[in-house]
Each structure stands twice: as C-alpha cells, then as structure tokens.
Amino acid sequence: MRSLATRSPTAPAKPPAPPARPQAAGAGNQAMLRRSPVLRRDTQQQQPQQQQQPQGGTGGRAKSPTPAGPCSLNCTDPAFTALDAAAREAKLAADCPQGLTPTQPGRFFGQPIPAASSAKLRSKLLEAQARAMKAMCLAGQDPTAYQLDRAITTYASHSPGEDKAVDIDVQGQPYIAHEHSSDPDKESGERATDKETGPVFQRIAYWGLYRKSVIPKGITTVTKPPKSGATDRNWTDPETGTPNTPTTTGALYDKLKQESDAMQSYFALLNKTDKELASEIFAFNAVNTDGSVDLAKLEIPTDQTDASVQAFRKRIATDYLILGGSKAQLKDFAGDTNAGLAKAPASHAGDRPFQGGALAGATTKGGQPLAAANRRPELGFISLPKEVVVALTEVGLVWGAIDFSGESGDVMHFDCRNVPGC
Numbered sequence: 320m321r322s323l324a325t326r327s328p329t330a331p332a333k334p335p336a337p338p339a340r341p342q343a344a345g346a347g348n349q350a351m352l353r354r355s356p357v358l359r360r361d362t363q364q365q366q367p368q369q370q371q372q373p374q375g376g377t378g379g380r381a382k383s384p385t386p387a388g389p390c391s392l393n394c395t396d397p398a399f400t401a402l403d404a405a406a407r408e409a410k411l412a413a414d415c416p417q418g419l420t421p422t423q424p425g426r427f428f429g430q431p432i433p434a435a436s437s438a439k440l441r442s443k444l445l446e447a448q449a450r451a452m453k454a455m456c457l458a459g460q461d462p463t464a465y466q467l468d469r470a471i472t473t474y475a476s477h478s479p480g481e482d483k484a485v486d487i488d489v490q491g492q493p494y495i496a497h498e499h500s501s502d503p504d505k506e507s508g509e510r511a512t513d514k515e516t517g518p519v520f521q522r523i524a525y526w527g528l529y530r531k532s533v534i535p536k537g538i539t540t541v542t543k544p545p546k547s548g549a550t551d552r553n554w555t556d557p558e559t560g561t562p563n564t565p566t567t568t569g570a571l572y573d574k575l576k577q578e579s580d581a582m583q584s585y586f587a588l589l590n591k592t593d594k595e596l597a598s599e600i601f602a603f604n605a606v607n608t609d610g611s612v613d614l615a616k617l618e619i620p621t622d623q624t625d626a627s628v629q630a631f632r633k634r635i636a637t638d639y640l641i642l643g644g645s646k647a648q649l650k651d652f653a654g655d656t657n658a659g660l661a662k663a664p665a666s667h668a669g670d671r672p673f674q675g676g677a678l679a680g681a682t683t684k685g686g687q688p689l690a691a692a693n694r695r696p697e698l699g700f701i702s703l704p705k706e707v708v709v710a711l712t713e714v715g716l717v718w719g720a721i722d723f724s725g726e727s728g729d730v731m732h733f734d735c736r737n738v739p740g741c
C-alpha cells in the first residue's frame with residue numbers, strides 16, 4: 320500500500336534470539352526473575368499464531384483438480400529431516416521434479432491473486448510461492464500447512480501501477496512509518512506522527528531487545544547494490560552507524576519481526592498486575608548492563624517503586640494510542656483502568672500506523688470475521704512468515720517495508736517495478 324489511507328500478524332519464522340539476559344542476582348530474587356524478559360520472550364514466541372484458515376468455501380485442503388505432478392515426499396518425516404541440508408535438497412529434487420504442489424494451484428497460499436495483476440506479477444507471485452514451499456519443506460515443515468487467511472489486494476492509484484503491485488494483509492501489516500502523501504496537509508501530519516511514533520518504536524526495541532529500533536531510520540537507508548543477488552541489500556545498521564553495511568532481505572525481516580514480537584510483549588505488560596509489572600522492571604534493569612543508554616530519555620523506569628510502575632503503565636497505555644490503536648480497542652484489550660490512564664495524542668492529518676482497526680473478534684453484520692480486527696497494536700505489524708517474504712524478494716519483487724528508501728515502512732506492499740516486462 321502506498322499513498323492512500325490503507326494499511327494488518329503471524330508467522331512460524333523464528334527471529335534470531337536477542338542476547339540472552341544473564342541470570343542475575345541473589346536467590347531472594349528468584350520470584351522476580353521468574354518474570355524475567357527471557358520468559359517474556361518465550362511467552363511471545365508461544366503466542367498463538369493466528370490459525371491460518373482460508374476464508375470461504377473450500378476448507379483450504381481441497382484436492383487440486385489438476386495436480387502439478389505426483390510428489391509423495393513427506394517433508395516432516397524424521398527420515399527426511401535427519402538428512403543434512405544437501406541430502407534433503409537432493410531428495411526433494413529427485414522425489415518432486417515438478418516442485419511441490421500448492422493446495423490451490425493458481426492462488427497464492429490459498430488466496431486469489433487480484434484480477435488486475437499483470438501476467439508477470441502473477442507468475443512472480445506463484446514462483447515465490449513455489450520457492451517458499453521448498454524452503455519450508457527443506458526446513459522440515461509441511462509446505463501445505465501455511466495458508467494465507469488475509470486478502471491480497473490492489474487499487475487504481477496503486478504505485479507503480481494497479482497491475483504491478485499487491486498489498487498482502489492490509490490490516491495486519493500496516494504502513495508503520497514514513498508514509499508519503501501528495502496532499503501537503505496529510506504529508507505534514509504523517510511527518511508529525513513519525514516524530515511521535517519514533518520514540519515508541521525505540522522504547523519497545525530497547526525494552527524487549529536491548530537494541531535500537533530499525534524503524535525510525537534504519538529501514539530508510541536500505542539500498543540494492545548493483546549486480547548483487549536478488550536478496551542482497553546494503554544499509555546503515557543503527558547499532559553501528561556504518562553506512563553501506565551488507566545485509567539481506569531475510570536479515571532485515573528478522574529485525575522487523577523481532578520488533579513486531581517485542582511490540583506484542585510490550586503491550587501485554589498492560590495485562591499484568593502492578594506486582595508483576597514491578598518484577599518485569601526489576602528483571603529488565605538487573606540485566607541491563609549498557610550504561611550508555613539513557614533510560615530516562617527512553618522513559619523506561621530504573622526502579623520498581625509504585626510511582627515508577629504507575630508511570631510506566633501510563634506510558635504504555637499512551638503509546639498504544641500514539642501508534643493508532645483506539646481507546647475502545649485499548650479498553651477492550653486491557654480494561655477500563657489502563658484505558659483511563661492513556662493520554663490521547665494530538666490529532667494530525669493522515670493516519671497513524673494502526674488507525675482504522677476494530678475490536679478483537681469483531682464481525683460483519685453477516686457474522687464474518689472483520690479483517691480490521693487484525694489491526695491492533697498488541698498483535699504487532701508482521702503476519703507473513705519469513706520464508707514467504709524472502710521468496711517474494713528472491714523473485715525480484717520489492718518489499719515496501721525496506722525497499723522504499725525514505726518512504727520505507729509499507730509492510731503490506733510488494734511490487735514488480737524492477738522486474739523486466741512487468
């Protein structure tokens with residue numbers, strides 16, 4: 320998505336674990352450490368990945384009417400997963416020379432490709448699907464298990480063309496920063512919003528990951544080096560500040576997915592008791608050894624007094640609104656007390672990243688799940704698995720989250736501007 324007001328989480332991909340917090344301090348603190356961020360991280364990884372359920376009729380496992388070819392390989396078979404990487408690849412090639420068969424051929428993980436999409440874009444999406452399924456199989460996963468339960472869309476003014484771009488899961492993968500508008504009012508509103516959301520992304524990244532967020536600046540520095548592989552990129556990693564550092568689309572996905580997961584854990588703090596929140600603060604500080612980081616500036620408490628706990632709770636609740644969650648969503652998610660603490664930010668033209676979402680479990684009048692219920696700060700901002708995002712960039716598509724230079728942050732968006740003949 321780009322330029323118009325649109326904007327939706329979930330994936331099996333595991334980001335590399337952030338540096339483990341050392342076990343700290345004396346035996347009397349065991350109860351507190353039980354609430355440590357290490358546990359938080361485990362909890363977040365076990366959060367129910369929203370079950371992928373194809374919408375509408377087929378049930379998602381319908382047998383293809385035109386099978387692409389027999390492929391009897393069971394990718395989860397222990398005999399297969401016990402093989403080394405090269406042997407797995409060889410067995411897959413031998414057993415499935417035509418590639419793995421998608422559950423619904425012609426669709427992208429079960430979702431229709433927009434009718435307006437060019438033949439080239441359509442073929443690239445299907446090629447990416449085949450690559451992602453292969454990557455899943457080689458990793459010992461059932462490649463037909465993942466089904467996209469969010470729509471793939473485009474629209475007339477879509478850049479670089481209605482036929483050349485798709486938005487995947489508009490609601491669950493919002494435009495998180497740097498959205499551009501040709502309307503000067505909206506443009507200045509978007510810039511004002513970025514100024515407010517930047518510190519929130521930084522707080523979440525440091526609280527959950529002990530590092531800087533890549534969102535306010537890092538993703539805007541990404542370039543594609545000439546004559547490089549499809550997934551190669553250069554960027555300025557905010558941790559080092561060194562320009563033109565080589566990276567990959569997969570590594571950048573990992574950074575963003577970590578921050579999306581950290582966002583889930585951060586807002587989940589609201590549903591902890593004051594005592595539990597105090598323990599979280601204690602654990603954070605017990606293992607925060609980087610004295611150069613200004614916690615006061617980040618508005619992360621350095622002690623767990625009642626006053627600090629309340630101030631932090633208010634900070635988190637207010638951040639929910641700054642990111643564009645609504646007061647009604649906050650109340651629904653975290654209750655009246657937390658919602659009452661939140662201070663509404665000034666309103667700007669344009670829209671905040673999560674603006675336009677609905678309450679958890681909201682349905683249409685007909686009782687169908689409302690896609691907008693996937694747009695909530697507590698769900699984070701990335702729903703596609705790593706294999707899928709990497710495959711989409713392997714086939715030459717650009718990802719709006721990282722490939723829009725100064726306007727990067729469009730997580731939902733993929734397009735074929737750099738693909739000849741698209």
Ligand SMILES: [Zn+2]
Pocket residue numbers: 320321477484485486729731732733
């Ligand atoms: Zn788009």
